[in-house]
Amino acid sequence: MTVALMWEARAVAGRGDELLAWVREQRLPAEPLRREVLRAPQDRVLVLTWWDAEYDAELPELPEPDGELVMRAVHRWRFESVAAD
Template identity: 80%
Template sequence: MTVALMWEARAAAGRGEELLAWVRGQGLAPEPVRRETFRAPQDRVLVITWWDAPYDADLPELPEPDAPLVTRPVHRWRFESADGE
């Protein structure tokens, strides 16, 4: 089964590049099958990781950045692949 974890944060005003650099520096152990990082207006950063694991598997997730770097707590979602159903 493929599980995708989504992590999304909004940087404090003017700190979007800093948040993006912070996210890129965060490693995961073990490494996911795939990892992509996106950015959007309003200094938002989104990371999606793909895992070959059951939906309820204990998987490593990106941490919360230090409070001054973001405007609110990180949003997180977990999805399972619907392909083949």
């Protein structure tokens, strides 16, 4: 089964590039099948990781950035892949 983890944070206004750089520096203790980093308006950064694991498996996730870098707590979601084109 493939599980996708989503990690999304919103930087303090004007610090989106800093948050993006911070995310790119983060290393996980295990390598996912795939890792993708995206950005959006309002200084948002999204990280998607795909894992070959059961839905409820213990998987490494990115930590919370320093509180002075983000406007709010990180949002996290977990999804199970049901189809791919």
